[in-house]
Amino acid sequence: MDFSDLHKQLKSMEGVSKVSHIRKNVIKLDLEKSVSKVFFTKLKDDFYFEHCSLITAIDNQPDFELVYHLSCLSGELSVDGTKMSAMVEVHIHLQRDSPSVDSVSDLWFGANWHEREAFDLMGIYFIGHPDLRRVLLPEGFAGHPLRKDYVYEIHEEEW
């Protein structure tokens, strides 16, 4: 399957908007939160994205944004006949008062700890995650430190 076909097919899918190429081998798109599970299942099963590179949570003040980087490692997707590895960047916007989204850890096992980390440091809840607890910080830590409104004490002066 070719990468330009993927662009067309992704554009026609439900809940998808702002599809654009940000590099030769990367497609960026915005996704509705409600259709995320269906979309990711199709992305994995039909479009050969068998690797979840990264899940990033961004505190956009006031809203949250989740960024999924999904890649194809096996070379099933060809980018203009070159050997480049294809990648999709998916943005999902979340409300601040209900930061929750469907978990994708049953599709990609590698997403499991990325979701735990997003929960730990940013306080995003992943519905259906098998084991959603803190991964980097100790149990009982108060707050989610990567949020912009998290305040902590620094003893030195600002330069």
Added chain:
Amino acid sequence: MAEMWISMGPQHPMTHGLWTLKVKVDGETIVDADPELGYLHRSVEKMGERRKYFMNTTLTDRLCYASSTTWTHSYVLAVEELMEVEVPTRAQYIRTIMLELQRLASHLMWAGAYMPDLGHITGALYFWRDRELFLNLLELPSGSRLLYNFMRIGGVKRDLPDGFEEKTERILKLFEQRLDEYADLFENSKIFRMRTEDVGKFTGSQAMNMGITGPNLRGCGVKHDLRVEDTYEIYEEIDWDVCTREAGPGYSDCFSRYMIRIDEMKESVKIIRDCFKKMPKGPTMSARVPIRASGEAFRRTEDSRGEALMYLVGDGSDRPYRWKIKSPMFTTISACPHYLKGYKLADIPAIMGSIDICIGETDK
């Protein structure tokens, strides 16, 4: 037989860093495992939001203590993508040489740490001795043994010193002789093969799903290398091959993961030699580097341990708004229940050693 949980770590000779592996054993057989991280969580991402773009290279150097320059390079590439900075060709060649020297040092450190796990103290001494050669080489241009801070946004810190090529060539020649020696010591050693063969198996498709990349994935026979597939610097112009190994049809074991790293070291030697041949003269730093950036950018690089991804969001100021680090080992450790299950307790050092753990990047 009764099942019980055994906790290994954070202080345990198996761990190679600060993490805890809780294993559930039935007699000697592993039934389940629960890795735990976070003992080295230094909050690099939050600290990066308080520092300017060019200051963060000191933090990225300290991300992975075994291969610091590859992580700084990954960050610098992402910032250059964000700021749209062009890097001079000579700087790209110097970067490639430094990256490959660092990869050699990192793989040698892995081998030096892996051998005592298998009870092979001689191996440790041999590999540490050879690593010292490459540390001396890396010290020449950068002035530091371990954390170089050599990659800068828009180029490199300084040009290579005089006589660097001859010194490198001499050491590479010596190193190649020693690699043949190691083949006799390890690959042909019956005890080494008994400890590593048919242990810790996973297939290529499993590995991709579990988030395992880099040498561990290439050890399954998957021909995936970001130096080719998402190419950066001048890897396209250099004459080299992506090497793969497999233990059987489509799966890897500890021995194939050892062999793939030995092969990669040979390839790195080739890349360094070719870089010296093709390196042009010219400046090593971009003429104009902005300090403010807006928008978002990410770059993937092939770290010594797998896919390193830096994702940066700028808001128009001189500090990143959000900086996210993807560590290959983070997901590889998370998948350890999959490839530990069914093996014996005594196989844990052999398996966990073979995937090359570095906790510094994992805990961020």
Added chain:
Amino acid sequence: MSAKGIRGNPELRRGVGSKTTDSEKIMEDPPAGDWLALRSDQLLKWIDDAVYNASEATGMREVVDRVTRPIFNFAQRFSPHPLHFGIMCCAIEMGQASAPDHDIDRLGLVYRSSPRQCDVLIVNGPVCEKLRPKLKTLYEQMPEPKWVIAMGECAISGGPYWDSYSVVAGADTFMPVDVYIPGCPVRPEALMHGFLTLQKKIREKEPGMFLRRE
């Protein structure tokens, strides 16, 4: 009188030439209760106190100390057993120091993986909030006498992570530190110098004694 009472009695601790050489007072009755119900730790404590007081009162302690002190001191000085415990970058340099090029083993260092067999704890990296209780446990598991080396900037003061929300500002905020080695990372030569400094400190303080009491 309880066992604690004997130790607290200043007359008994006076040493050579004191009037309280009365053996009946020194060999006090065992702790309250009958012999059968005596717990082993109480028994050990009683024996310990009895031997200490006897040697103190007869002047034996000072004689034995004079003889054994240099021997114990020599042994402790030239065979520090550091814990094989790596936190961050400096741990790599600690390993590299044992490699053939620097060969720190010639100072008598033997790295052990169990804290029960060690007397030097090298803190070679930043101590995070999650690690602090574990590190404290490791320190407490080590037998006396023990020393702590803070290796690198992170262990001294937090170093590059001074404004982090999870890094403790130095190892000396929660445990006693004997030797500080600056550097980021510490070079193997500096680690060697740190161990030589520790040896000097041991020689000057002479902690090696027979029957030591606070």
